[in-house]
Each structure stands twice: as structure tokens, then as C-alpha cells.
Amino acid sequence: MRVPLHELVRTSIRERILSGELAAGAALPSEAELCTRFGASRGPVRQAISALSAEGLIETSQGKVPTVSRAPLAQSIDDFFSFSSWVHTIGRVPGQRTVEIALRRPDEIVAERLGIPASENVVELLRVRSIDGQAAMLERTAFVAVVGRLLFEFDTDSGSLFEYLIGRGVPLDRGEHVIDAVAADATDADLLAVAVGTPLLRVQRVTSSNDGEVLEYSDDRYRPDRAELIVHNARSHSTQRPFVARQISQPGGTT
Amino acid sequence: MRVPLHELVRTSIRERILSGELAAGAALPSEAELCTRFGASRGPVRQAISALSAEGLIETSQGKVPTVSRAPLAQSIDDFFSFSSWVHTIGRVPGQRTVEIALRRPDEIVAERLGIPASENVVELLRVRSIDGQAAMLERTAFVAVVGRLLFEFDTDSGSLFEYLIGRGVPLDRGEHVIDAVAADATDADLLAVAVGTPLLRVQRVTSSNDGEVLEYSDDRYRPDRAELIVHNARSHSTQRPFVARQISQPGGTT
DNA sequence: TCCATTCACTTGTCATGAGATGTTCACTTG
DNA sequence: CAAGTGAACATCTCATGACAAGTGAATGGA
Numbered sequence: 001m002r003v004p005l006h007e008l009v010r011t012s013i014r015e016r017i018l019s020g021e022l023a024a025g026a027a028l029p030s031e032a033e034l035c036t037r038f039g040a041s042r043g044p045v046r047q048a049i050s051a052l053s054a055e056g057l058i059e060t061s062q063g064k065v066p067t068v069s070r071a072p073l074a075q076s077i078d079d080f081f082s083f084s085s086w087v088h089t090i091g092r093v094p095g096q097r098t099v100e101i102a103l104r105r106p107d108e109i110v111a112e113r114l115g116i117p118a119s120e121n122v123v124e125l126l127r128v129r130s131i132d133g134q135a136a137m138l139e140r141t142a143f144v145a146v147v148g149r150l151l152f153e154f155d156t157d158s159g160s161l162f163e164y165l166i167g168r169g170v171p172l173d174r175g176e177h178v179i180d181a182v183a184a185d186a187t188d189a190d191l192l193a194v195a196v197g198t199p200l201l202r203v204q205r206v207t208s209s210n211d212g213e214v215l216e217y218s219d220d221r222y223r224p225d226r227a228e229l230i231v232h233n234a235r236s237h238s239t240q241r242p243f244v245a246r247q248i249s250q251p252g253g254t255t
Numbered sequence: 256m257r258v259p260l261h262e263l264v265r266t267s268i269r270e271r272i273l274s275g276e277l278a279a280g281a282a283l284p285s286e287a288e289l290c291t292r293f294g295a296s297r298g299p300v301r302q303a304i305s306a307l308s309a310e311g312l313i314e315t316s317q318g319k320v321p322t323v324s325r326a327p328l329a330q331s332i333d334d335f336f337s338f339s340s341w342v343h344t345i346g347r348v349p350g351q352r353t354v355e356i357a358l359r360r361p362d363e364i365v366a367e368r369l370g371i372p373a374s375e376n377v378v379e380l381l382r383v384r385s386i387d388g389q390a391a392m393l394e395r396t397a398f399v400a401v402v403g404r405l406l407f408e409f410d411t412d413s414g415s416l417f418e419y420l421i422g423r424g425v426p427l428d429r430g431e432h433v434i435d436a437v438a439a440d441a442t443d444a445d446l447l448a449v450a451v452g453t454p455l456l457r458v459q460r461v462t463s464s465n466d467g468e469v470l471e472y473s474d475d476r477y478r479p480d481r482a483e484l485i486v487h488n489a490r491s492h493s494t495q496r497p498f499v500a501r502q503i504s505q506p507g508g509t510t
Numbered sequence: 511t512c513c514a515t516t517c518a519c520t521t522g523t524c525a526t527g528a529g530a531t532g533t534t535c536a537c538t539t540g
Numbered sequence: 541c542a543a544g545t546g547a548a549c550a551t552c553t554c555a556t557g558a559c560a561a562g563t564g565a566a567t568g569g570a
Contacts, residue, residue, distance in 0.1 A: 002560095004523060030550065041525045046551090054309055062551050063532035080488060177486040180479035180504065181436035181454040199436040199454030210489075224435035231432040231486070231499050233335060234465075244486050244499060249435065257530090259553060285520065296555045301521090317521050318562030 006044035009034065010051050017057055017068050028058060028066040056243070079245055081175060081207075083129050083137065084160035086246050095130035098156040099191065103148065110142045113206055113217040123148025125156060128191050131248070135192050136226035138200075141218040171209035172216065177244075178204045179229065182221065192223055199224060225249050261299035264289065265306050272312055272323050283313060283321040311498075334500055336430060336462075338384050338392065339415035341501050350385035353411040354446065358403065365397045368461055368472040378403025380411060383446050386503070390447050391481035393455075396473040426464035427471065432499075433459045434484065437476065447478055454479060480504050 013034075016022045029037065034045045049066055052058045060066045079086035087094035102124050111118040122142045129137040141161075143151065147170055154164050165172060182202045189196040201222040208214045222228070230247045271277045284292065289300045304321055307313045315321040334341040342349035357379050366373040377397045384392040398406065402425055409419050420427060437457045444451040455476040462471040477483070485502045 006523080032550085043524055043526095047523090049551095060551075061532085063534085063549085065550065078490065081490060173490050175486075175488045175490075177488065178502070179434060179456065179484040179486065180477075181456040182479065183454045197452060199438045201434065201436040201456075222435075224437065228433055228435040231430075231434065233430045233432065233499060235333065235336060235428050235430075244488060247433070261553080287520085298554055298556095302553090304521095315521075316562085318519085318564085320520065 004044070005038070005040050006047035006051070009038050009040065009045055009048035012038075013048065013052060014055075014057060022068050024068050024070045026068050028068070030065055081172065082160050082162035083139070085163070087131055090248060092131050092248075093133070095133060096157060096159075097128045097130070098125070099128060100124070100126040101151065101156060106142060110217055113204075113214075114142060114144055115214045116144060121145055121148075123151050125151065125161075127156065131226060134226065136223055138188055138191050138221045139218060140220075141216060143216050144214065147215050170215060171211075172207050173210045174208050174212075176206045176208075180204075184221075188221055192221070194223060201228065203229070259299070260293070260295050261302035261306070264293050264295065264300055265303035267293075268303065268307060269310075269312060277323050279323050279325045281323050283323070285320055336427065337415050337417035338394070340418070342386055345503060347386050347503075348388070350388060351412060351414075352383045352385070353380070354383060355379070355381040356406065356411060361397060365472055368459075368469075369397060369399055370469045371399060376400055378406050380406065380416075382411065386481060389481060391478055393443055393446050393476045394473060395475075396471060398471050399469065402470050425470065426466075427462050428465045429463050429467075431461045431463075435459075439476070443476055447476070449478060456483065458484070 013022075013028065022028065028034075028049075031042055031045050031049070034040070034048075035042055038045065049058070049060065053060050053066070057069055058066045059069050079089055084094045084096075103121055104124060106114065106116070106118060106120075106122045106124075108118065110122060110124075111120075114122065116122070122144060125139070125141045125143070127139045127141075128135050129139055147165065150165065150168050150170070151161075154161065162172065180202050181199050184192065184194055184196055184198045184200050186196060188194070188200060189198065192200070194200075201224050203218075203220045203222070205216070205218045205220065206214060207216040207218070226249055227246055228249050229244065231244050268277075268283065277283065283289075283304075286297055286300050286304070289295070289303075290297060293300065304313070304315065308315050308321070312324055313321045314324050334344055339349045339351075358376055359379060361369065361371070361373060361375075361377045361379075363373065365377065365379075366375075369377065371377070377399060380394070380396045380398070382394045382396075383390050384394055402420065405420065405423050405425070406416075409416065417427065435457050436454050439447065439449055439451055439453045439455050441451060443449070443455060444453065447455070449455075456479050458473075458475045458477070460471075460473045460475065461469060462473070463469045481504055482501055483504050484499065486499050
């Protein structure tokens with residue numbers, strides 16, 4: 001498969017940023033330099049820079065050399081998918097305790113969300129996720145069989161399941177998250193150490209590949225005093241990109 | 256201020272799409288046609304098309320004329336800011352009942368969110384928002400004085416406050432939304448017709464201009480059985496754009 | 511009638527050249 | 541010593557030309 005030149009330039013620069021070689025706030029080489037370095041004309045180079053800018057990785061303005069963005073969006077995106085990654089980037093210590101892992105028939109809702117017949121087995125995982133040792137979220141995940149098989153070779157208490165699956169080549173690319181609020185049931189209350197009926201922030205996620213193949217369904221319930229979601233959004237036609245992330249709850253939030 | 260040619264082409268096409276002149280799925284003129292029509296070379300035209308594609312308004316692929324996207328993102332963005340607009344686009348009837356409107360000193364939290372001293376007056380508005388006549392959300396909004404003044408010339412029971420303010424030139428451009436869950440207090444319970452302690456989905460929004468000037472703070476509480484939030488997200492470097500919107504709750508959501 | 515091929519047309523990619531416009535900083539001037 | 545000036549340098553804008561690659565409809569043969 002032929003790789004266009006601007007694509008090559010783009011990924012090359014991106015890798016240098018993500019690897020830390022180009023730190024946040026650092027200046028990129030000028031267009032002219034990039035041209036000679038890649039043996040390209042200004043067209044592809046500008047195309048690559050423009051794409052990286054749209055991606056949120058760099059910031060540009062006329063007359064100034066592009067600089068590496070201080071709040072890289074790529075990080076936020078990964079953070080939104082991976083609890084461990086998120087907690088790490090905010091400088092806290094993530095933790096997880098596996099309550100249950102099982103291969104079983106899915107219930108109606110899980111089967112419907114995964115888009116499979118109820119007769120097809122799924123791997124279900126129930127974990128308590130914590131921040132600095134304090135329980136913050138209860139995670140009920142169901143994987144389709146082909147992905148779930150990989151779980152039995154993984155210590156679900158050890159770290160980021162998401163990174164593990166990505167590393168094993170599972171194409172967890174797209175996520176659809178439905179957000180609402182539910183009252184803690186007996187299980188929630190027990191594992192999150194709250195009273196039954198306490199309001200919890202629930203995020204139901206359906207993760208699929210770029211082809212649209214559904215791979216995972218998860219029902220995550222957050223203690224709202226420990227974690228919340230944050231959405232940035234811009235109207236009109238600004239170049240500002242929307243982004244979604246989690247954040248630690250601020251004290252005094254309940255009016 | 257000088258308007259670049261590619262910007263001109265871009266807004267021209269965008270207007271033709273948003274006005275409905277170019278329906279969803281319709282084919283755009285070819286690059287060559289656009290070039291002659293605007294007296295431009297391919298550069299600016301391609302730049303405009305690429306921007307519109309990134310905006311999500313059109314879809315392109317090699318060899319085929321660009322077509323108007325069937326799920327325009329611009330709509331979703333506006334929908335996320337305006338309750339009325341959202342309810343309209345899903346084919347329901349929005350409603351609102353103003354419970355209170357007042358000019359007063361802000362409490363600590365409101366003052367902090369708006370970034371103003373507690374001695375500065377704000378206009379506070381309390382409204383019940385409904386879908387097809389059923390109460391779905393309770394909205395507590397505080398406006399800085401300069402914006403709030405406009406409210407007294409507006410019938411807050413009549414329709415979209417957001418559109419009214421935009422029409423009056425208020426630059427409501429950027430929004431930061433913090434999402435969590437709270438238990439319904441006595442007021443919430445009364446106005447939303449639920450029991451005290453019922454979990455509600457809360458969205459706290461700080462709206463500001465592109466310059467970063469804070470204009471509005473809102474605390475919206477949704478009945479999770481009537482409305483929920485939905486977030487689409489894509490990892491990696493796909494062209495897929497993230498978006499955030501509201502949606503009507505599906506029955507049987509509580510596992 | 512059906513199917514493979516051809517061909518005109520489309521967008522994607524890339525090079526080169528040139529002027530406009532914003533930034534920065536050393537240098538001049540008061 | 542501070543303020544203003546200007547040149548070097550950067551990106552932004554736009555034009556022109558050329559080839560590669562995908563699309564779709566017309567064409568022609570089986």
C-alpha cells in the first residue's frame with residue numbers, strides 16, 4: 001500500500017511528539033526545514049501540519065513556528081477510554097480489584113448492546129476501580145467471545161486492560177457512550193462503600209472497531225464525589241475541537 | 256478585515272447546505288466547476304472542501320464528487336447548547352415554564368464559576384424544561400449582568416433563550432460542561448415530579464465567548480428516564496470526529 | 511442479454527513560484 | 541536608556557502545471 005508523502009511527514013512528527021522528543025510547548029522545525037528534511041515541497045508539509053493542528057497536537061499561527069500543544073488531545077482521547085491511563089495522567093495511582101470474571105450467556109440487555117444472539121457466550125468482568133486506594137468506579141464489562149478469550153491470559157488485577165487488548169491487536173477504535181444517573185443497588189453500594197440509593201453517574205459504553213464490529217459493552221458507575229465527566233465544546237466554526245474527558249470531582253459541587 | 260478566498264468559498268458552500276439548497280446526500284459541484292464559479296484555482300477550493308469535510312458537513316472520497324453529509328455535525332453542536340433546538344430536531348415538542356427570574360447577588364459557587372466578585376449582581380433564572388409536555392429537566396441559570404439585562408426584554412416562557420441571545424449578538428461560543436449525578440432535593444423533586452433522593456443527571460455548564468469571557472453558568476438536572484447524554488469518540492487518527500449530544504432515554508436502561 | 515473493457519471525468523498527490531502578512535530582534539534614534 | 545525602525549524570517553494565500561488513482565457510464569464483443 002502506497003503511503004502519501006504528507007501522511008509520512010504527519011506520522012513522523014506525531015511520533016516525535018508522542019515519544020516526548022518534542023516536549024509540550026517546544027517549537028517545531030520550520031516548513032522550509034521540514035521540506036529539505038523530507039525532500040518534499042511545501043504542499044505535503046503544510047498538509048501534514050494542518051492535519052496535526054486539526055488533531056490538536058500542535059498550534060499554529062501566522063509568522064510563528066508551530067509549537068507542540070500543551071494539552072494534547074490525543075492523550076485525552078486515550079484517557080477517556082482507559083481508566084488507568086486517565087488516573088496516571090492526573091498524577092494519581094489507579095487500582096483495580098476483580099470481583100468476578102466469568103464465561104456465560106449474556107442477559108438480554110448485554111446481548112442487544114453487543115448485537116449478538118443470546119445463545120452466544122460472552123466474557124463478563126466485574127471490577128472495582130480506585131484512585132489512590134479509594135473506590136471510585138464500578139465496572140461491569142462484557143466482551144464478545146473472540147476478545148474475551150484473551151482475558152484469561154491476563155491478570156485483571158494488574159493494570160490497564162485496555163492497553164493490553166490494544167497490544168494484542170484488538171481494534172478498539174470507536175466508542176459510543178451513553179451517560180445517565182442511577183441509584184446504587186445493593187451490589188453497587190457494597191462495592192463502592194456508599195448507601196443503597198446513592199446517585200451514581202453511569203456511563204454505558206459500546207466499543208467497536210473501525211469496521212463497526214462491536215467488541216465490548218461496559219456499564220461503569222462512578223461515585224460522583226470522586227470522579228465526573230467534563231466536555232469542552234465550541235459552537236460556530238472555530239478551529240477549536242470538542243473533547244471529552246474525566247476529571248476528579250471538585251469539593252463543594254453539590255449546590 | 257480581509258477575507259481569504261478559501262474562507263469565502265467555504266462559507267458560501269456552508270450556507271447553501273444549511274439553508275437546505277443543497278439537501279442531505281446531494282452532490283456538490285465538482286472542483287473544476289467551483290474554480291470557475293469563484294474565479295479561483297484548485298488550491299483555495301480544495302482547502303475549503305477539506306475544511307468542510309473536517310467540519311463534518313460533507314463527505315469526500317477519491318473519484319467521487321463530494322456529497323452533503325446525512326448526519327451534519329453542526330446541528331448536533333447547536334443542539335447540545337440549546338434544549339429547544341435539540342428537542343425540535345428529534346421531532347418532539349419542547350416546553351418551558353419559568354419558575355423564577357431574579358436580579359440578585361450570586362452565592363459563592365455561582366460567583367466562582369462566573370469569575371466575578373460576589374458583590375456583582377447576576378440574573379438568575381429557574382425553568383422547568385419539558386418534552387411533549389413531560390417535565391424532563393430543571394435548569395438553574397445565572398447570567399452576568401450585561402447579558403442578564405437582555406432577559407427582561409424576553410418572554411422566558413416563549414422559546415429558545417439561546418437563540419434569542421445569539422440573535423442579540425451575545426457571543427455564546429464555548430462551553431465547558433461538567434457532568435455528574437446528584438440526588439433530587441426538595442425543589443428538584445417538586446418541579447420534576449419525582450421522589451426526593453431520586454438520582455438526577457446533572458450538567459453544570461460554563462459558557463464563554465471566544466475571548467474567554469464568561470457569560471453564563473447553568474446547573475441543569477435531567478430526569479435520567481427522560482433524557483441522557485451521548486458521546487461518540489474515536490481513538491487513533493481516524494477522520495471520525497467526536498461529538499456530544501443529548502438523546503431521549505431508551506426504555507429498559509437500568510440493568 | 512450479459513459482461514468485460516475502455517474512456518472520460520473526478521478527486522488525491524506533489525512541485526514550483528510568488529506576493530501578502532505577521533513576528534522577532536538587533537539596531538538606530540531621541 | 542527607552543522607544544521606534546527596519547530587515548530577516550516565518551507562515552498564509554493563491555496560481556499553475558502535472559501525474560496518479562478511483563468511479564461510473566458508455567461501448568463492444570460473447
